[in-house]
Amino acid sequence: MPNAVLAGIEVEVNDEGFFEDPTQWTEEMATELADIYGVPTPLTDQHWTVLHFMRQEFFEKGTGPTVRKLGKTSGVTVKELYQLFPKGPAKLAARVAGIPKPRGCI
Amino acid sequence: MTDTAVFPETKETEDAIKKVSIIVSKGSLEEIYPGLIMANGARAEGIEANLFFTFFGLDAIHKERQDHVKVATVGNPGLHIPTWAGGLPGVSALMTKYMEHQIEELDFPGIAEFVEMISDTGAGVYACLASVDLFGIEEGEMVDFLDGVITVGEFYEMAAGGQIIFT
Known part of the structure; x- marks a missing residue:
């Protein structure tokens, strides 16, 4: 299992770079991850809304939300999601939010 | 400094698909959804996507028809019912209702909502001029x-440099 050092702390990630243990994540790490994945920083309030919503959904349901779910319930529209995370919101936001890769076709 | 080697997706790979243009040419529920799922899925992966509706596929972007698309019950061996039974009055409506129920159970969007969502993801939505x-x-x-009613030539120009998927 490769380890990454984010915000000075060693974290475990899987082969695709997703967190093995989402509880290791901190907001400082999110900023670093955003830089790594080319999401413009500083992150905006809307970015944070999405990231916290994703983590909340993950801890409640065991899996990150789909883009549709995000668009319907996070308070950020689908259009905005694609502006915030242009390289594909669900997966990219999951990476930055420190949760496992969401699996779903829609 | 973070070692980015453990984050493999930060590197662009050469064989990664970067752009798809998906043609939806048929008007039954089971032939419209796959194209929509592929377009939406492409955008979710950060792939550029265009949807081109032609012939009966146009029903998917026709305001009055898009939420009344039916499952084809005749000549559809995948349904595992005899062809003669598929043609009986009400069978298509019943099958459609069943399928719609399943789709809703999975929390998938209906066609109208789905196409609009795909447009919101930044995908292009086009109609075929000849069919219109x-x-x-x-x-x-x-x-x-709708981003435009275009000719086949314009479609090819738009699809340049990417993959074309015909459904």
Whole structure:
């Protein structure tokens, strides 16, 4: 299992770079991850809304939300999601939010 | 400094698909959804996507028809019912209702909502000029977020440099 050092702390990630243990994540790490994945920083309030919503959904349901779910319930529209995370919101936001890769076709 | 080697997706790989243009040419529920799922899925992966609706596929972007798309019950061996039974009155409606129920259970969007969501993801949504002329469809009958009614030549120009998927 490769380890990454984010915000000075060693974290475990899987082969695709997703967190093995989402509880290791901190907001400082999110900023670093955003830089790594080319999401413009500083992150905006809307970015944070999405990231916290994703983590909340993950801890409640065991899996990150789909883009549709995000668009319907996070308070950020689908259009905005694609502006915030242009390289594909669900997966990219999951990476930055420190949760496992969401699996779903829609 | 973070070692980015453990984050493999920060590197662009050469064989990664970067752009898809998906043609939806048929008008039954089971033939419209796959194209929509592929377009939406492409955008979710950060792949550029265009949807091109032609012939009966135009029903998916026809305001009055898009939420009344039916499952084809005749000549559809995948349904595992005899062809003669598929043609009986009400069978298509019943099958459609069943399928719609399943789709809702999975929390998948209906066609109208789905196409609009795909447009919101930044995908292009286009209608085929020849088909629009053939069926006598007015531009106002189609969804408001339509990006244009285009010719096949314009479609190829738009699809340049990417993959074309015909459904």
